[in-house]
Amino acid sequence: MLTIHHSKQLNKEVSIAISGSKSESNRLLLLQKLYSNIQLKNISDAHDVQVMQKALQSKSEIIDIHHAGTAMRFLTAYFAFANNKNLVLTGSERMQNRPIQILVEALQKLGAEINYTKKEGFPPLQISGKSNQEDVIELHANISSQYISALLLIAPKLKNGLQIKLQGKITSLPYLKMTLQLLEKIGVEFTFENNLIVVKPKQQIQNLQYTIESDWSSASYHFSIVALAENIQLHLKHFKNNSLQGDAKLIEIYKHFGVEAKLDKGVLSLQKKPNFSLPQHIEFNLIEQPDLAQTIAVTCLGLGINCSLTGLHTLKIKETDRLQALKNELEKFGAEVKIDDKRLLLKSVHPIAKNVQIKTYQDHRMAMAFAPLATKTSLQIEDPDVVEKSYPKFWEDLQSIGFSFTN
Numbered sequence: 293m294l295t296i297h298h299s300k301q302l303n304k305e306v307s308i309a310i311s312g313s314k315s316e317s318n319r320l321l322l323l324q325k326l327y328s329n330i331q332l333k334n335i336s337d338a339h340d341v342q343v344m345q346k347a348l349q350s351k352s353e354i355i356d357i358h359h360a361g362t363a364m365r366f367l368t369a370y371f372a373f374a375n376n377k378n379l380v381l382t383g384s385e386r387m388q389n390r391p392i393q394i395l396v397e398a399l400q401k402l403g404a405e406i407n408y409t410k411k412e413g414f415p416p417l418q419i420s421g422k423s424n425q426e427d428v429i430e431l432h433a434n435i436s437s438q439y440i441s442a443l444l445l446i447a448p449k450l451k452n453g454l455q456i457k458l459q460g461k462i463t464s465l466p467y468l469k470m471t472l473q474l475l476e477k478i479g480v481e482f483t484f485e486n487n488l489i490v491v492k493p494k495q496q497i498q499n500l501q502y503t504i505e506s507d508w509s510s511a512s513y514h515f516s517i518v519a520l521a522e523n524i525q526l527h528l529k530h531f532k533n534n535s536l537q538g539d540a541k542l543i544e545i546y547k548h549f550g551v552e553a554k555l556d557k558g559v560l561s562l563q564k565k566p567n568f569s570l571p572q573h574i575e576f577n578l579i580e581q582p583d584l585a586q587t588i589a590v591t592c593l594g595l596g597i598n599c600s601l602t603g604l605h606t607l608k609i610k611e612t613d614r615l616q617a618l619k620n621e622l623e624k625f626g627a628e629v630k631i632d633d634k635r636l637l638l639k640s641v642h643p644i645a646k647n648v649q650i651k652t653y654q655d656h657r658m659a660m661a662f663a664p665l666a667t668k669t670s671l672q673i674e675d676p677d678v679v680e681k682s683y684p685k686f687w688e689d690l691q692s693i694g695f696s697f698t699n
């Protein structure tokens with residue numbers, strides 16, 4: 293349990309180096325395994341990326357990827373067509389309840405040999421590496437974009453490349469585009485028109501040195517701090533114009549909360565506009581930025597703004613049922629929250645309750661999203677180590693901003 297004290301006096305100006313994007317890192321590590329002549333800088337220090345790195349080097353017959361959903365999906369595709377590999381890919385109890393059938397069926401259609409060792413449709417998976425027999429598949433795109441990215445990443449190494457017909461509304465589209473943009477950077481040719489993606493095969497690539505941009509989802513907690521604090525300026529290092537990360541939309545979103553963001557020479561500077569008048573109610577469709585839902589809901593609570601967040605149908609199959617977890621914890625502060633399977637309606641309250649104890653449900657984003665409320669009141673976070681999944685230095689960075697804690 294970590295108590296974060298009510299931190300009224302934060303440092304006025306602080307520079308922070310968040311490490312590389314978890315999503316970019318996991319994609320590029322897989323591409324590096326497939327092509328070897330890729331050199332990476334600013335790789336994420338997230339636990340989810342460390343497990344990906346370890347798994348790609350592992351000679352073991354059982355690989356445990358813990359809570360890392362992206363790694364689970366990408367590695368399933370990788371091992372399916374890694375010849376002579378025979379292994380079980382497993383994960384935490386939660387991972388064993390995060391669906392993977394859509395991806396497994398697509399891989400089986402291509403010729404993979406994958407069996408469920410426990411529950412049909414969920415990890416653990418018994419995978420026997422094979423060569424692919426087919427190269428055309430259809431796939432439901434509205435559950436997780438990670439299934440599509442997993443297939444796209446291995447596509448150029450398949451005999452004839454891959455043709456994917458996407459069915460339904462594509463969810464988390466920027467992550468799919470990120471995958472395609474990274475394939476483009478290594479010289480893979482593809483087309484993406486009318487829900488049909490065609491990737492050409494490519495056996496070798498030219499040497500590539502690539503610096504991974506810092507993680508925008510991690511940056512979201514700093515946007516929230518700036519929105520909630522009295523008067524503070526944060527400088528976040530190693531960000532890029534023309535980001536590949538959909539969560540760069542934060543710049544637009546947080547304008548509504550009076551946060552001004554400037555990106556100059558790789559440094560993202562955040563500051564609050566003086567005398568900004570806040571809206572009473574705000575609406576966002578987060579179908580393209582699912583990982584920002586928790587941050588935004590808590591910012592709204594802290595600012596006393598009512599909000600309606602939509603496009604959230606994927607939240608219940610992430611690290612926890614994030615819609616239910618948000619409702620449970622936001623209501624502890626006195627707010628009223630309504631949820632259905634894709635929406636959250638928050639009726640804020642002022643002042644918010646003191647000394648609330650936040651449950652984290654083994655979800656890093658629950659801990660990090662609620663922490664900025666310490667600008668308003670003291671609160672307690674259960675199991676603070678969950679942040680390791682994506683942002684191990686989170687508490688250290690908060691300390692450098694001036695937050696104080698008791699264990």
Ligand SMILES: O=C(O)C1=C[C@@H](OP(=O)(O)O)[C@@H](O)[C@H](O)C1
Nearest residue numbers: 315362436437438464467582606
């Ligand atoms: O491809 C990726 O790197 C990710 C895709 C998103 O998942 P879904 O496509 O399942 O929404 C996102 O929530 C996750 O944190 C990372």
Ligand SMILES: C=C(OP(=O)(O)O)C(=O)O
Nearest residue numbers: 359360361362583610611
């Ligand atoms: C959903 C997330 O990760 P993953 O799906 O990779 O476990 C996340 O980081 O918020």
